[in-house]
Amino acid sequence: MGDGRKIVIATFGSLGDINPYVALAHALKRLGFRPVIATSAFYRDWIEGEGLGFAAVRPDVEELTERLGLDLGGVADRVARDDGFMFRELIFPYLRQSFEDVAAAGEGAAAVVAHSICFSAKLAAERLAVPLFDGVVSPLFLFSAYDPPLGPRSRFVADPRSGLALAYNKALAFAVTHFLAWQGRPIARLRRELGLPHRRGRDLLTGGSYAQATLGLMSPLLAPPQPDHPANVFLAGHTFHDRFTDAAEGLPEPLVDFLEAGAPPIVVTLGSFVVRGRSDFYRAAGHAALRLGRRAVLLVAEEEREALAEGLPPQLFVAGHIRHSLIFPRAAVVAHHGGSGTCGQALRAGHPQLIVPVFGDQGDNAARVERLGVGRRLPYEQCSRERLVEELGALFSDDRYAESAREAAGRIGREDGAAAAAAKISELVGCAAVAVEA
Numbered sequence: 447m448g449d450g451r452k453i454v455i456a457t458f459g460s461l462g463d464i465n466p467y468v469a470l471a472h473a474l475k476r477l478g479f480r481p482v483i484a485t486s487a488f489y490r491d492w493i494e495g496e497g498l499g500f501a502a503v504r505p506d507v508e509e510l511t512e513r514l515g516l517d518l519g520g521v522a523d524r525v526a527r528d529d530g531f532m533f534r535e536l537i538f539p540y541l542r543q544s545f546e547d548v549a550a551a552g553e554g555a556a557a558v559v560a561h562s563i564c565f566s567a568k569l570a571a572e573r574l575a576v577p578l579f580d581g582v583v584s585p586l587f588l589f590s591a592y593d594p595p596l597g598p599r600s601r602f603v604a605d606p607r608s609g610l611a612l613a614y615n616k617a618l619a620f621a622v623t624h625f626l627a628w629q630g631r632p633i634a635r636l637r638r639e640l641g642l643p644h645r646r647g648r649d650l651l652t653g654g655s656y657a658q659a660t661l662g663l664m665s666p667l668l669a670p671p672q673p674d675h676p677a678n679v680f681l682a683g684h685t686f687h688d689r690f691t692d693a694a695e696g697l698p699e700p701l702v703d704f705l706e707a708g709a710p711p712i713v714v715t716l717g718s719f720v721v722r723g724r725s726d727f728y729r730a731a732g733h734a735a736l737r738l739g740r741r742a743v744l745l746v747a748e749e750e751r752e753a754l755a756e757g758l759p760p761q762l763f764v765a766g767h768i769r770h771s772l773i774f775p776r777a778a779v780v781a782h783h784g785g786s787g788t789c790g791q792a793l794r795a796g797h798p799q800l801i802v803p804v805f806g807d808q809g810d811n812a813a814r815v816e817r818l819g820v821g822r823r824l825p826y827e828q829c830s831r832e833r834l835v836e837e838l839g840a841l842f843s844d845d846r847y848a849e850s851a852r853e854a855a856g857r858i859g860r861e862d863g864a865a866a867a868a869a870k871i872s873e874l875v876g877c878a879a880v881a882v883e884a
Contacts, residue, residue: 450556451478451479451480451556452479452480452481452482452499452554452555452556453474453479453480453481453482453555453556453557453558453559453871453875454481454482454484454501454548454551454552454555454557454558454559454567455467455470455471455481455482455483455484455558455559455581456484456485456503456548456551456558456559456560456561456564456566456567456570457483457484457485457560457561457564457581458485458486458503458537458561458563458564459561459563459719460717460718460719460785461688461690461717461718461719461787462583462717462718462719462785462786462787462788463561463583464483464485464489465685465687465688465787466581466583466663466685466687466786466787466863466864467483467559467561467581467663468483468493468496468498468687469663469685469686469687469863469864470559470581470661470663470685470864470867470868471483471496471498472496472498472687472864473862473864473865473867473868474868474871474872475497475498476865476868477868477869477872479556479868479872480499481498481499482498482499482500482501482551482555483498483499483500483501484500484501484502484503484547484548484551484567485502485503486502486503486505486506486507487502487506487507488506488507488508490502491691492690492691495691496689501547501548501550501551502547503544503547503548503551504540504543504544504547505536505539505540505543505544510536514535517722518722519722519723519747521536522719522720522721522722522723523720523723525719525720525805525806526720526804526805527805529805530629532563533563533629533630537563537565538630538632538633540566541565541566541632541633541636542566542636544564544566544567545566545567545569545570545573545636545640548564548566548567548570549570549573549574552570552571552574552576553574555574555576556576556577556875557571557576557577557578557579557658557871557875558570558571558574558576558577558578558579559578559579559581559661559871560578560579560580560581560653561581561583562580562581562582562583562584562587562652565630565633565651566636568580568652568653568656568657569633569636569637569640569642571653571656572642572653572656573640573642577658577874577875578653578656578657578658579653579657579658579659579660579661579871579874580652580653580657580659580660580661581660581661581663582660582661582662582663582664583663583664583786583787584664584786584807584810584811585664585668585669585786585807585810585811585814586807586810586811587807588660588662588669588672588675588679589619589622589623589648590672590674590675591606591612591615591616591619591674592606592612592615592672592673592674593669593670593672594606594615594618594619595810596809596810596813596814596817597803597807597809597810597813598803598809598825599809600809600810601618602615602618602619603615604813616674620647623647623648623651624646624647626651627646627647627648627650627651630650630651633650633651634646634650637650657678658678658874658875659678659679659680659870659871659874660676660678660679660680661680661682661867661870661871662679662680662681662682662863663682663683663684663685663863663864663867664681664683664684664786664790664863665683665684665790665793665857665858665861665863666681666683667793667818667854667857667858668789668811668814668815668818669681669814680866680867680870682863682864682866682867682870683858683861683862683863683866684790684793684794684858684861684863685787685790685862685863685864686771686790686791686794687864688769688770688771688787688791689769690767690769694769695772696772697768697772697773697776698765698768700763701743701763701765701768701773704741704743704763705743705776708741708761709740709741709778710741710776710777710778711735711740711741711742711743711763711776711777711778712731712735712740712741712742712743712777712778712779712780712781712838713742713743713745713773713774713776713777713779713780713781714728714731714732714742714743714744714745714781714782715745715770715780715781715782715783715788716745716782716783716802716804717782717783717785717787717788718767719785720783720804720805721745721746721747722747722749722750723747723750724746724747725746725750725753725754727802727826727829728744728746728754728764729754730829730830730831730834731744731781731829731834732744732758732762733831733834734831734834734835734838735761735762735838736759736761736762737831737835738835738838738839738842740761740778740838740842741761741762741763742761742762742763743762743763743764743765743768743773743777744762744763744764744765745765745766745767745768745773746764746765746766747766748766748767751764751765751766770787770788770791770792770795771791771794774791774792774794774795774797775795775796777795777797778797778842779797779798779799779800779838779841779842780792780795780797780798780799780800781799781800781801781802781834781838782799782800782801782802783801783802783803783804783808783826784801784802784803784804784807784808784809784811784812784815784823785808785811786807786811789801789811789814789815790858792815792821793815793818793820793851793854793855793858794855794858794859795855796851796852796854796855796856797848797851798820798821798822798841798847798848798851799815799820799821799822799841799851800821800822800823800824800834800837800838800841801815801816801821801822801823801824802823802824802825802826802829803823803825803826804826809823809825818850818854819846819847819850820847820850820851820854821841821847821851822837822840822841822847824837
């Protein structure tokens, strides 16, 4: 028997996939719950260092890299180049194992919260008859015909103002979700083995009617409510937790010295996953900054930092992992890959953005940031020195980007998606919130 306060939060992926759920776990803990983060053993020390419960869920990073014969950079490259690689090689082969791990962690739980692609966690919740909350950190996964995916390869009508355009988007959305469900046959197969009811289409991939709610851990600035959102969608707002293994609440002293020695720089980052093996991009970004007479901070893979820093002019500074919440407010412009967490931090910082999407939901996020008038987008594969000079220069030359960025910052800065989502979970699982010290 459980104590009725344990909530298992299952997630999978990079820091952008983990941090929103760490924020949610802290918010639940403040309400008196006992959150347990269920994810790869790679993150154990970090999560336990946050004072949160932890449960290891297979596959572990080391197991994946060994089986695939790739390092993390190689895995990231394959994910970026092959749309199906993540599901085919990183998720579906481990569905049964990850189901078993989450089911074991979920014994006695009051609820399970599952990241969009943690399909096995959704099955575990249903098998255990535990309330399920489907977590979404990217607008792409809300899949509205009124506000469709906006990536570079999207075939949707971006702004369906006519009935015909809307009908087209609805038909295409139906076709796409059923195609994705067809690719998700391993999920259907495991459902049958577990004796769970048959599901098809979108319901196979999400919690379907079993989910208590879909928690949108994102800003309504990027994903406004739409008429075709399911009734149980709750847009909680963005979460801003970005503390990793370092507990420092300030920037490293050498970086502070650089920042204080001149004008605010262009801050360039590719996040935590696709950052490896991108030295040419960082060199091009640094060159573009110099061409524009600007300074730049380049946030690179730790193992590549020394090589990239060698021989740099004083206008450029190379660093490894730096919390975005600490460095972005010191920027003039933020150039980044378009991860959902990075977009939120850049919006809150209130500076123009250049987004260079690499894969997945990043193209959609980039289009939404551009739609707000706070930034521009340039596909990663088009990031020559000349194009970077052109796009970054446009952000500096047009004051409207800075004005829109300041306005957006004022709006997103009032959001606390973690607290709102935690309150919704407490409401729906029927547990009274008991405020405690975090």
